[in-house]
Amino acid sequence: MDAQLTAALGIFTEFLDSLPQPVAIVDNDGNYVYYNEESARQDDYLAAHALGNPLLQVYPKMNQHSSTLLQAAYQGKRYHNQYQLYYNASGKPVHQVHTTLPLQGGHGEIIGAIEIARDLSVINHLHEQFVDLQQRLQAQQAQTDDGIITCEPAMQKLVQQAQRLANTDVQVLIYGETGTGKELFARLLHTHSERAGKPYLVLNCAAMPEQLFESALFGTVKGAFTGAEDRAGLLESAHGGTLFLDELNSMPLAVQGKLLRALQEQTFRRVGSSKECQVDVRIIAATNESPQQMLERQRIRPDLLYRLNVGYLTIPPLRERKRDIPLLAQAFLERNGKLTGNRVKRISNAVLDRLQRHSWPGNVRMLENIILRSLIFCENGEELDFVLLEDDEQASDEKAAARLPPPAAEAPLPATPAEGGGTLDEQLAAYERSLLLYYLKRYPNLSEAARQCGLPRATLQYKMKKYGIRLTQQVVGG
Known part of the structure; x- marks a missing residue:
């Protein structure tokens, strides 16, 4: 093997070993001097059996003209993103795209060739x-x-x-x-x-x-x-x-x-x-x-x-056919109601008005996804009276931070953290849950409770699910 190729392998072998795709190198005599484990896995062939042996011995069905590695090593040909289908040692078809280039010494002479492949099988x-x-x-x-x-x-x-x-x-x-x-x-x-x-x-x-x-x-x-x-x-x-x-x-x-x-x-x-x-x-x-x-x-x-x-x-686009939105939304409600097991039969006028005012950058596909998402988080009932649009949660968090009034005496903010009360996130979550229970007990109407919290109704229902609060808990106050 050429001394320059030996020196290069000494420098780059660790790097080549780290690559996730098959890599093989032959010298100018067509013998394998590098053959990584990914090549061995793809070809179902032991790397140790390939190294030092002629390529045509490892792949007896190939010849000098059909092998891109040999064409690069013998003729200096270059192949970029070349598609190839061949059969490995087990007879399994391998679909790959590879780049094959000649390796040149200090004076421009060809000392071998390298091939890097990507498996498309x-x-x-x-x-x-x-x-x-x-x-x-x-x-x-x-x-x-x-x-x-x-x-x-x-x-x-x-x-x-x-x-x-x-x-x-x-x-x-x-x-x-x-x-x-x-x-x-x-x-x-x-x-x-x-x-x-x-x-x-x-x-x-x-x-x-x-x-x-x-x-x-x-x-x-x-x-x-x-x-x-x-x-x-x-x-x-x-x-x-x-x-x-x-x-x-x-x-x-x-x-x-x-x-x-x-x-x-x-x-x-x-x-x-x-x-x-x-x-x-x-x-x-x-x-x-x-x-x-x-x-x-x-x-x-x-x-x-x-x-x-x-x-x-x-x-x-859907924004130019607003009159279709109620028809489409109802159709998606019926279709996805079967998928989610939700028995909601219709959509409220308030929700339809909000849907018709939305810009719908994702068009009809986006509308269907929004209806499905809303069905997942709504309670079973006759009417879908809220809708979860894409920015609801972020917007509601910002509004809540700005508008949430101090709670009444039933849900005071602790002056100091409780002993063994858990992490900051855990204590904040526990306090948020107690606030929600307070508002839900004081305002049994879900829409009014959401208004008093400064939250969209959809976000309130999402948080109720998050903290395991059910409608029965609203009556007894948790």
Whole structure:
């Protein structure tokens, strides 16, 4: 082994051992001189059996041309974020992304190569399970209703536009802020079309690792790269049906170019194949950025945008459809009441007024989460008469500190801490509990007690749960 490489290993071995990802180094003869425990775990191979041995002896199915480490050590080639699939010593497929670089001596000569990898096997397995689950549930999904709840004329007009688009076979781009319900419209476009009985698959582009995009969309063929298998991609799996690309603005531009070709030619090639495959699939895409924003930020190819923008829907944010809030809130109350076991039947006018005055940055999804959160903390009854918005607890703490009046004689503040009374936090908590019991005994009406405490009713109920105070305790005073 080269003396310079030996010296470098002496300096950096401790650092390399601390890295959580697989790292391997070969000398310029192709022999392993470093092979960490994470590499051994991933490859199911003893590190001691690899060190000092030729790479091609450790991996007999590889050759000088298929091994990126040997290509770097012999030819000086560099690989950045290279996707690779191979089989380890136990025959288990390993999906990884690696960077492989030649190591150079003091005079620029190549003395070896280093490879640092990141294991994608778990992500790839989850993706395959996700695709399989979508395919098995597609029949059930097709039978569900659209789920779009609205009384706003603008939204009703938008639903009508979507239904007209569904009767065509054009590609559709849906724009709306996060949480506005873009997937509901995508499903409507599918279920009201002639493709309704065929697959409806979804790909969230923001959740897909960049290195898996191409194989996920187009599939792979055996031999495309080391250990590659024959596997259909989403385009092929959705043949005859619809593929919904959520958050299209997160798809790499290079993959967008290949998707555009597939849409134009209605053909594609699996990764590693020269064979053209016919495909009949409708693409519906969604984005939380406007077309102009995507173009300015270079998040979409202009030619792909023009191809998808034949059908275009803009979903308004919830703050622009205030009349829908009571309908949506009641629907979420009924849906989540079953989930929480709470038998509340309706929402008070005061709560509805507060909901309609809120700005809703998270839109419909945020509204549903707020209703669920409020149901968890409210008592069973006929009416939901409080709501927990995101800043309630912080705001109530500040208001309480500024407005809470001194308690009456029934709940005096101790002049000195009690002996053995616990930590400061424990004594403060005990005192807060006694204050709450005092107010609840003096003001049996929960709303009035909350007002006298200087707290929103929702926060008072939260603190009652925190300290184990029940309504029966209000009568007897704890």
